[in-house]
Amino acid sequence: MTSPPARVRLSLRARWTVVLLSLVLAAIGVYALLGAQIQRRGLSEAERALQVAVIDHVADLFLQNLADAADATHRVGLILTEASINDDEARLRLAQDALARADALAQVAIYAPDGALIDAIARKNIASETPPARVPAGHDWLAPAYHDGIATLRYLEPVDRDGERRAFVLGTLGPGLATRLADLSRDRFDGRDDGLLVLDSEQRVLVGPADGPLAVGSSLRGSDLLQHIAVPEAGFAVDFAAATEYSDATGEAMVGSLRAIAPLGLAVVVRRPASAVYTSLRAAQELLLLAGAALAVVAVVIGGWLAGRTTKSLARLVTLTRAYARRDFTARWTLRSGDEMDLLGGAMGDMADQLAAGEREIERRAAVEADLSRFLPAEVARSIAAGEHTLALGGQRRSVSVLFADVVSFTSFAETAAPEQVVAFLNELFTVLSEVVFRHGGTVDKFIGDCVMAIFGAPEDQPDHAARALAAAEDMHRFVETSAPAWKQKYGVEARLGIGVNTGEALVGNLGSERRMEYTAIGDAINVAARLEGLARPGQTLVTAELARAAGDGFDFASCGEHPLRGKKLPVEILELR
Structure with missing residues (x-):
């Protein structure tokens, strides 16, 4: 008995080769004539969309740079006219530091109230023109000046204090x-x-x-x-x-x-x-005409027979794709085309199952992390949500560096200021101090009144945690010194930090009760750091000799001698970070 012939499976690739080179290309002549206008219109719209996107980007970039330059000019003017800074050299250093952080500016000039030029400071390594001898007329952004093919944009702002004109400040936009x-x-x-x-x-x-x-x-x-x-x-x-x-x-x-x-x-x-x-349009037209002439006969003969089956499979595949785009992961491939389309449809069903499981896991972790981040540091919350850290009470002995930063003379300010002002000032201060800690890889442990406690070296190991803590202390002082004039004017507070830093072993982990716990560090090293912060004068950072040795050679210290500390039997050698 003769066995029936095996059924020939026409692959998807073969079908597309035949169908697209027959059915679609049978109409290529008409498409070449009528589709040219559609393609041209589409390319034109795409080009204009690209141009609009570039224009929007440039406009935002231009506005942002000008806003940054105006803000930096304003800050430099406030520093240069700040009456509370008696040291002219310190005033100049602060102004140069503010200019150095303002990438948009090339130069800032300051003028006397009568309009005469006093002085100018310029960014290093950027050529800048000599500022005008007299303050220009106008205000805010002045009309551009052109010279030898270079345009110069300047921002002019008067500096008034206590109702009196103190100076004019003129900022020049850099070439960046x-x-x-x-x-x-x-x-x-x-x-x-x-x-x-x-x-x-x-x-x-x-x-x-x-x-x-x-x-x-x-x-x-x-x-x-x-x-x-x-x-x-x-x-x-x-x-x-x-x-x-x-x-x-x-x-x-x-x-x-x-x-x-x-x-x-x-x-x-x-x-x-x-x-x-329109380069692609011309190339497409040439290709379409050439291919149409060669394959028109094949398209007329074979295209009609295969179009229906393949189009049906493709339509179902598009429907399935759109269902998954709507996150309807229950949709499944139901056609039986006898070719690679069945394999693709089944693979897409497996993918939908994996996507659904992944989304459920992401939602679970996000919910856990959101709940925990209200009570624990963000790093610990993420590790617990990922299953890498447990919520059990207890901790582990770690070598860490601890920083305490406190606003000196805050108590007198809190006694006289309105509670709303106190809270607003602390929110501004703690926001930036927290960012400084995060920038150097530390963890904000807690806020205690006007004091912030930060840990370096936990929960993640950091071999250089001592150097990170000292670098964070330096950045904190720089920020407060720069912002102090504005805070003085806004809140009436003389903001200066006293900082204490120490290193040593501590027990780090979840401490408290089963119903209420917090992630923190406990140990003698933490107590010593808190005592140093209490001894620090305004603008001073005090450290122990152990921390100075652990930090390495990148810092300058001055010895303050040995001092007795509450809770310590023996005096402790204290150094000042210079």
């Missing part, structure tokens, strides 16, 4: 913003320096290439893209945007977009050759 925009132009627009421009209120190029018809300082009024865009009577001081296709001065077809930055009276222009935008 222009450099970033030039790099962005080359990266996004085929290496062109003129793909991205910023125009001032007079329609001159504020940011652009160094030379050529669109060089910095050149006017675009009535030329290039502006010859086809009607700018409102109010100029760029009102919100408006436009897009157009045009020919530039050389006759090259271009696609361009413009958007005004109304708060600054500026505009961002993005321009790109049409040939680069």
